[in-house]
Amino acid sequence: MERLFLCGIALGLILVAQRGVALGQNEQAAVRQFSIIGHMRDIDDYRFNNSIPGPTLTVKEGDKVRIIFSVPDGDIAHALYIDELAVFSPTVHPGASAIIEFVANQKGEFIYYCPLPSHRTLGMEGKFLVE
């Protein structure tokens, strides 16, 4: 009985140690932060950060990514999706913003875009690169 108890303590210590290592690795991962503004410049001209295409966002595989996505007052609602990375912001209404956080866990060239009807074809897309 006593031996079983000691085994339990040893196993608990191993689990704690492994968890500590995992947390340490997470803390070392870089956080890449971007500010993106969704904006309807004209009835047929929709933009991210006032450019078409939107700015290219580049990160390293394993980076934690934080996108602060906002929509100015007096605009219309927008959202920001990256399908392949399963990144889907809520719909952001004028004067509001959303913080989108995820880990870039897959290398490649992806597209971020606004999924609201016609917004992507009218300019709201840009590259998201994971190196």
Ligand SMILES: [Cu+2]
């Ligand atoms: Cu939009």
